Each structure stands twice: as structure tokens, then as C-alpha cells.
Amino acid sequence: xxxxxxKLRASKTYISFRFTSICPKGNIEKRIVYTKTKNRSVLNxxxxxxxxxxxxxxxxxxxxxxxxxxxxxxxxxxxxIFTSKYPNTWVGLTGSTVSRTRLYxxxxxxxxxxxxxxxxxxxxxxxxxxxxxxxxxYDAFVIKRKLV
Amino acid sequence: xxxxxxxxxxxxxxxxxxxxxVFAPKKLAKMNAILxxxxxxxxxxxENLTPLQKELLQTFALNPTxxxxxxxxxxxxxMFNKNVEKTTEKDFAHAQ
Numbered sequence: 001x002x003x004x005x006x007k008l009r010a011s012k013t014y015i016s017f018r019f020t021s022i023c024p025k026g027n028i029e030k031r032i033v034y035t036k037t038k039n040r041s042v043l044n045x046x047x048x049x050x051x052x053x054x055x056x057x058x059x060x061x062x063x064x065x066x067x068x069x070x071x072x073x074x075x076x077x078x079x080x081i082f083t084s085k086y087p088n089t090w091v092g093l094t095g096s097t098v099s100r101t102r103l104y105x106x107x108x109x110x111x112x113x114x115x116x117x118x119x120x121x122x123x124x125x126x127x128x129x130x131x132x133x134x135x136x137x138y139d140a141f142v143i144k145r146k147l148v
Numbered sequence: 149x150x151x152x153x154x155x156x157x158x159x160x161x162x163x164x165x166x167x168x169x170v171f172a173p174k175k176l177a178k179m180n181a182i183l184x185x186x187x188x189x190x191x192x193x194x195e196n197l198t199p200l201q202k203e204l205l206q207t208f209a210l211n212p213t214x215x216x217x218x219x220x221x222x223x224x225x226x227m228f229n230k231n232v233e234k235t236t237e238k239d240f241a242h243a244q
Contacts, residue, residue, distance in 0.1 A: 007156040011163035018163060033171045039183045046172035057171040077155040084153075090188060092179040096172065114150045122189040124182060129189035140182055142189065 003073040006030075014085045015043075017078045018050070023066055030071065031057050032078045037092060042142065043082075044092040047075055072107050080118070083145040094140035104141055109134040119143045 006019040017032040029050040034043040048057040079091055095101030105123070108115060112134050115121060122129040123138030132141070170176060 002151055005152075005155050007158065009158050009160040009163060011167050012159055012161060013164070013167055016163040016166040018160070031166075031171065033166055033169070035171055035176055036168075037176065037183055038180045039188070041188065042179070042183055044172075044176050044179045046175060048172065073152070074155070077152045080152045081155070081157060092183070094175050094178050094182070096175055111152075114152065117150070120189075124186065127186055129186065140179065 004070045005074045005077050006070060008074065008078060008081070010081070014081055017081075019074055021067055021071055025066070030074075032075055033057070034082055034091065041088070042090040042092050043086075044094070045075075045079070076107065076111060076115075079143070083119070083143075087145045087147065090142045090144045092140065092142050101139065102137065105136075105138060108132060108141065115143075118146055120146055 006021065009018045010016065015034050019030050019032075021028040021030055031046070031048060031050050033046045035046050037044050046057055050057065083089065083091065093104045095104055108121060112121075112132075116132075121132035121143045122141065123132045123136065124130075124140040124142075125136070125138055129142065130138075132138070
């Protein structure tokens with residue numbers, strides 16, 4: 001599986017990332033930030049379009065830039081970078097909407113054979129964390145790098 | 149072949165100020181609520197372990213996740229089965 005990815009720009013800590021989605025329809029600046037949660041062991045993945053003239057992030061917009069797979073592969077690659085720097089930290093994933101959460105499930109399922117080699121992956125079902133199973137709906141996800 | 153690990157990354161110090169900012173606050177609030185209510189994936193308390201395996205866990209003060217526990221259990225079973233099957237008095241002769 002040789003996936004195309006965009007070049008990432010990262011903060012010195014590898015907590016904040018940006019990349020530019022390039023397409024004939026126009027370039028779109030994307031932001032990935034691993035945000036602190038109330039649990040010190042968990043950082044939440046925030047991902048979306050940079051809002052021009054704002055410090056915010058739009059994680060609801062669907063830009064349809066014909067490069068969805070390349071964008072998602074870039075996000076997954078950022079998780080690899082982040083968890084290689086912080087191997088004991090969990091990454092939380094949850095969508096802003098049900099369909100966004102389903103998108104995370106589709107992405108994890110799509111790359112499951114690769115990801116499951118490198119990560120412990122859990123999905124939240126009925127207020128319980130379950131070992132992730134492909135094509136099953138969950139409310140949220142947490143993943144952690146497997147310790148070699 | 150996993151090529152997720154092969155990606156070009158450039159350090160951009162302008163992004164350093166974003167490290168402590170809160171983005172996607174609704175998603176963060178949702179995750180915080182989940183973590184507060186449910187915690188992290190179940191920390192295995194050692195059910196289904198033999199007394200020796202439980203003792204080993206306590207000795208090493210391990211608190212593994214379910215998945216780590218499965219791997220650890222498989223490892224311990226493999227290790228001890230192997231020892232039980234193949235260890236003889238001769239193996240300890242050098243220590244006497």
C-alpha cells in the first residue's frame with residue numbers, strides 16, 4: 001500500500017501540524033493539533049480546515065477537493081509521528097458529527113491491517129471501550145502505540 | 149508495506165504557539181466527558197490469570213490494558229509451558 005501524502009509542517013514538539021491540500025479547485029490549508037484533555041494520558045486529535053483570518057479550525061466543512069485519501073493518509077502519518085515522539089500517550093478521536101465519527105471508523109477499518117500492527121485501537125460502544133472491530137459503529141476511539 | 153512512516157516533515161517554529169491552544173472545542177468537550185465517565189480502556193485486574201501470573205503482575209506492578217494483557221498472557225503461557233516441558237534437573241545442576 002503506497003499511499004500519497006502531503007508534506008507536513010510541524011511545531012518543534014510535533015504537537016501541531018499543518019499541510020496544504022493542493023487541487024485545481026484551489027489550495028486549502030489544513031491543521032492537525034493534538035489537544036490536551038483533562039486526562040494527562042490522552043491528547044485529542046483536532047483536524048480540519050484553517051479558517052482564514054481566524055485562529056480556529058473548521059472540522060465540519062466538507063471541502064471535496066478530490067484528494068480525500070491523500071488528506072486522510074497525511075493525518076494518519078501525523079499520528080505515527082506524534083506517537084513515535086509520545087509513545088505512552090493515547091490519542092483520542094471523535095467526530096464533530098455522527099458522520100464524521102463514522103469517517104474515522106471507515107479510515108481505521110480501511111487501514112486496519114497496517115494500523116493494528118502498530119497500535120492498540122479501541123472503540124467506544126455503549127459507554128464501554130471495546131477492542132476495535134472493523135465495520136462496527138462506535139461513538140469514539142482511542143489509540144496507543146504498541147510498545148515494541 | 150506500511151509507508152505511513154515515510155513522510156516529509158519540516159519544522160515550522162511559527163506553529164509552536166498553537167501547541168497550547170484549544171481547537172475543535174466541541175470535540176474536546178465530548179472526549180473529556182467520555183474520559184471522565186468511562187476512563188481509558190479497561191485496565192485488566194487480572195481475572196482469568198493463574199495465581200503465578202497474578203503474582204508476576206503484582207511483583208512487577210504492571211497495570212496493562214486488555215490488549216497488552218492478552219499479549220502478556222500468551223507470552224507467559226508460552227514461556228512456562230516451554231519450561232515445564234523441557235526443564236529438567238540437569239538445567240539446575242550448574243547452580244548447585
